[in-house]
Amino acid sequence: MPTLLQNVGESILKQGGLTVDDLEPLVGELAIGGVDFADLFFERSEAETFSLEDGEVKDASYHRDAGIGVRACVGDKQGFAYSSEITASRILEARDVAVAIQDGRAPRGGINLDQVSTPKLYIAKNPIPETAASEKITFLHEIDAKARARSVHVTQVQATLSISYREVLIAATDGTLGADIRPLVRLSLSVLAEKNGRRERGSAGLGGRYDLARLLTEQHAEQLVSEAVDQAIVNLESVDCPAGEMPVVLGAGWPGVLLHEAVGHGLEGDFNRKGSSFYSGKIGQRVASKGVTVVDDGTLLDRRGSLNVDDEGHISQRNVLIDDGILVGYMQDKLNARLMGVLATGNGRRESYAHLPMPRMTNTFMEPGDANQLDMIESVERGIFAVNFGGGQVDITSGQFVFAASEAYLIEKGKVTAPVKGATLIGNGPQVMSAISMIGDDFALDAGIGVCGKDGQSVPVGVGQPSLKIDCLTVGGTA
């Protein structure tokens, strides 16, 4: 049986007249002069989207892309060029640009590529052709019908099925020869509910690295519909959100976007090498409450943020970032790991062949504790219980971060009362992590919808956490 590397190699290289055997000499062309690391990143991708609106799938599209990114590194300098034509001559042209970051041209001798044995964290197949278009469309219609049936107040339903497939192949001067096949599917639903002249939106999504047979199930349709419709209906009754500092109880799962912003970005290796993060130089120090353990793990089966190998061909792994409140590690790509004198952690990721890799998160989550969500709520005199969020953002230098609640409730005298309008929550990473006073036993990962942006590059990620009580967070309401 052909290996994954052979399959990917043939699929990406054949059209341009190349084979996997050509990679060694091509990488050798990059090992010249003062270049201390260089890599070739080959990629072929396909994506398909079906959108339902007004009860019809009138809009659908297909996208395909392929190309090669060529990078040369000298110390902390990087030269980079790319081409959407995968031929030896284009690679050599790009090589000329990339190595221009230094002056030397003398060859340094051959490179022996060593095949990375790829784990199997998800299926290695393309979900796009496996299922007929009519079946995909029928499923979106079923979601539409279910959403409208769930509440008479639902006036608009938008459902989208996104399917993508990506093959990557990495060959580097450090001998790495890695390949990965990455399917990624996602369903999203957005509904508008209307009552007494008031309109509110509710949304939900789910997905992962698996095929459509597993995505397009009755159970997933129910889950999506109940979440989105109920959120819209709850928001129809929402009152003005209070403003100011107060205790906040966060639900399990997707609210883990808190960790992504408050902790994750600040622990990426590039910022810490440059000393520009608020966590720079703090390894070994207390940065969160006792009991707080934060992990970035690219090895979770079938998860949206998982990778068999990262975009530098490094096998992904489980990295503990904060252990019982103490900062123990950063997330690294090869460049920053080398410059900081530590090991790469499998976090080198890039949006595509046309982008440089950077240290990025995979699936970032907090380990569970033993508290009960009900006890957290009962301990709050006046505060907010937030169960669903939109996106967030962080300033990694000051540590200031925000995340926006899309479904939240008042807590009054230990009881959850009225739903409140969406509001932004703002805080300082280390301060908020130290204000965590209760950690729930109800750990959950998100449903598989996260997209992380950094330096203009988007990559799929996962988050997760148990319910948490934060003693003091600023809530951006109007009341």
Added chain:
Amino acid sequence: MSVKFNPQQEKNRLEELAHRILDQAKRVGADACEVAASASVGLEVQARLGQSEKLEMMRDQSLSVTVFVGESRGSATTTDLSDLALQGTVDAALAIAKVTAPDPSAVLASGDQIIRNVPDLQLDHPWEISAKQAIDLAIEVEAAGRDEDPRITNSEGGSVSSTRGISIHATSEGLMVSQPTSIHGISCVLLAEDGESRERSYAYTQARRPDQLVSPEAVGREAAHKTIARLNPRKCQTAEAPVLFIPETASGLLSSFISAIGGVSLYRKSSYLLDRLETQVFPEWVTLEENPLLPCAIGSSAYDGDGLPTRSQAFVTDGLLSSYVLSLYSANRLGLQTTHNAGGVRNLVLTGEKSFEELVSEMGRGLVVTELMGQGVNLVNGDYSRGASGFWVENGEISHPVHEVTVASNLDRMLRDDLQAVGSDIDLRRSISTGSILFEKMMVAGS
């Protein structure tokens, strides 16, 4: 190494491809077809702590095809422009058009609507700069910033970029137009430290013509001043207060307003400005216009995404919502006429008479918002809540930096009832530009 781009040659190449695809679509049974293609070449360099850090050459191309079969349509895009890939792309679009439901609103602009002569808006200007010279400029901008103040202790670097490209748009209704464009920029991100306080900020300049760029020294110094000014921030008390958005943050408010009067939000009934045509949406002294045909401007284009000629027009006249922002498709969905805004508004300007200092003085006491964080804008109902940092104003003067606060209100209320004044300090680096905007009151949440 420098950005080598021949717009005429690229135009010929892409037009030839477009013709071929239109022919092919017809051959395989499509009733109509639309092709949009672009190609660009760019250079980006970055220097940090006085040394070059990144040298990147960008060369992008992509082509998208939409085919119509009866009233159904399908789209496909590719970056591989080989014959085989293009054929596959047309086939993929056609396969989709055969399974999608009819959409009578999706039609191509007819021959008598489309632009015939594309005026030269002078949007493409080469920057004769080698990679080496670009790196020197990047070093220069960063050095100007780092030398400005000893509290600038670190840097994320100075950057210089130059991109040129061309996009073409062709349809089976006879449209075949193209526009070459360029965009050049210099930017700098600095870090400052004072005791426990660490802050970052940035400055940038960007323009279509290299001689419209601000000097590297000025960009570096501005980045330094902005970064230093943020040091040792405090939170402010939670209270209702006047809030002044500087042009960089105010521009986003106008973008949200434009989205809310945009066809997509309207036909999806997800706008707080539904059914508000000819009603008051701004104070009566506000008129909001776009000027898409300004030569050399960032937002300029002679035609919109449907291939219709753009025109100067007002969306808000004397405070009343005088026009939506519609494409052919959204207009058809709404039973209205297109406003030639497929792809959005171009060079929208909101300006006033007062200087920034006069606005600060007029405000007396309140918050100046210089930076916003997070999304926090709900267009369905206009609710607004975002993270902010900036400065506290006391007795008409800037008193101290503020961080970790939120500003919240409702867009409709803000723009219609609470908008007190607009500054003359417009920011022309954006397609939606405005002077500073002063609001009578917002809820500021802090400690």
